[in-house]
Amino acid sequence: MPANSWPENDSYNELDPLNSLFCDLSTSEEELEEETPHSMTLPSRFQGRRRKAALVLTMVWSGTIALHLVSWGTLFVLGLTTILGFHALVLVFARPKRYPEQVQGDLPSVSVLVAAKNEEAVIGRLVKSLCSLEYPDEQYEVWVIDDNSTDRTPQLLAELAQEYENLKVLRRKPDAGGGKSGALNQVLPLTKGEILAVFDADAQVPPDLLLRVIPLFQRENVGAVQVRKAIANAKENFWTKGQAAEMAFDTFMQxxxxxxxxxxxxxxxxxxVRRQALLRCDGWNEETITDDLDLTFRLHLDNWDIECVFNPAVEEEGVTNAIALWHQRNRWAEGGYQRYLDYWDLILKNRMGTRKTWDLFLFTLIMYILPTAAVPDLVMAIARHRPPILSPVSGLTVTMSMAGMFSGLRRIRQKQEFQLSTYLLLLLQTLRGNLYMLHWMVVMSSTTARMSIRPKRLKWVKTVHQGKE
Known part of the structure; x- marks a missing residue:
């Protein structure tokens, strides 16, 4: 991390058991943008991602081909399907958690952070809602980091700062790097909140959001909380309806x-995010394209828990066409896969604990390994004139997706009276959502292959927001 991103603190290293993740800096040309000066360095943990990805790809492809050639290949797949099926049953029948609804004692201070770049279409609406949250004014502040916007965002923020006393604006210089992570790291020393709440510029939040989320931090080992994401323009077309079902499924599974x-x-x-937990994890990682997914791993490696809740929810704009969806999901897939390449040794050392490591292994198998293995499996099936050997696992995955998505959509509507027509509507949404989710197979398989061949180039691709309700 850049040295100027942090306040001076003599005890900082003592509070940071994961600080070794970011030490031992050295240059690696394959990891840098073409226009990045060669004098810049990267932490050694984030080097060699292409080589690691190539090794994993080779292992997955050769292993899948081997299953077609050995006599016990089918038995291995059936055994794997049984393990995943048992895990799925445990998930389905797990009793939901009950969370505290009120804070016992004084409310903690909260800093609300928004990193914005060229967000004139949505920034005004967001600032007004964030500055009007139901929370004691002296206990929360709103920071907007203007990442050198070239549209009317700076002027709008200046006008809003005159209207709202708890709004503070940080303007970044043109040469400031690190994307969203860099913006958040730069503002962190200026904030005072015990809890840091991070929102995108297109977020739409309910007034009682803080009062409903902050009580979850009363359990000391909770390092972060993620609220359900909902799609504000869900009714627009097939793509936005699919994203709405996807978010419901994701929250249910999490x-x-x-x-x-x-x-x-x-x-x-x-x-x-709890400030104490964030500082112990050395802030946001500026060498990744998905800061949230990277921070997820580092929090768990430091033995913090992350809670995921259905209500309240934060709304955001869904992308409205296949091209925008492709770019966005490729970034998500690459960032998600990237963290396994960065922290694989710590994961294998069971730094997260047995339950989390086992859960992570099964999640990785379903989300990354199976889509990658689908390509050689299909090739071998055609060559040998037999069904794909991974069909049992793929069938179970589709079944889990159907059940999880239906349950997630039903959970969102839990306050409504359920009739036959409601169940039929949920079933239709589930079928359409799973058809939409097929794009992940293509995204995941192509991403794991691309990362094995092409040099990594750090890019933060902006999703354009239109201000849609």
Whole structure:
């Protein structure tokens, strides 16, 4: 991390057991942008991602081909399917958590952070809602980091700062780097909140958001909380309807994973992080394209828990066409896969604990390994004139997706009276959502292959927001 991103603190290293993750700096040309000066350095942990990805790809492809050639290949796949099926049953029948609804004692201070770049279409609406939250004014502040915007965002923020006393604006210089992570790291020393709430510029939040989320931090080992993301323009077309179902499914699975002692994950928009936990993890990582997913791993490696809740929810704009979806999901997939390449040794050392490590292994198998293995499996199936050997696992994965998505959509509507027509509507949404989710197979398999061949180039691709309700 840049030295000027942090306040001076003599005891900082003592509070940071993961500080070794970011030491031993050395240059690696394959990891840098073409226009990045060669004098810049990267932490050694984040080097060699292409070589690691190539090794994993080789292992997955050769292992899948071997399953077609050995006599016990089918038995191995059936055994794996049984293990995943048992894990799925544990998730389904896990009893949901009950969370405290009020803070016992004084409310902690909260700093609300928004990193914005060229967000004139949405920044005004967001600032007004964040500055009007139901929380004691002296106990929370709103920081907007203007990342050198070239549209009317600076002028709008200047006008809003005159209207709202608890709004503070930090303007970044043109040469400031690190993307969203860099912006958040730069403002961190200026904030005072015990809890840091991070939102995207297109977020739409309910007035009682803080009062409903902050009580979850009363459990001392909770390092972060992620609220459900909802799609504000869900009714627009097939793509936005699919994203709405996807978010419901994601929250359901994350919530159930935390119930059984597994891993909860941050999703960027609507994430709350305990300051103590963030400092011990050395802040936001500026060498990744998905700061939320990277921070998820580092929090768990430092033995913090992350809670994921259905309500309240934060709304955001869904992308409205296939091209925008492709770019966005490729970034998510690459960032998600990247963290395994960065922290694989710490994961294998069981730094997260047995339950979390086991949960992570099964999640990795479903999300990354199976889509990658699908390509050689299909090739071998065609060559040998037989069904794909991974069909049982793939069938179980689709079944889990259907059940999880239906349950997630139903959970969102839990206050409504359920009739036959409601169940039919949920079933239709589930079928459409799973059809939409097929794009992940293509995204995951192509991403793992691309990362094995092309040099990594750190890019933060902006998603354009239109201000849609």
């Amino acid at each position: 919530h159930r994973r935390t119930v059984i002692g597994g891993i909860g994950e941050l999703r960027g928009n609507g994430q709350f």
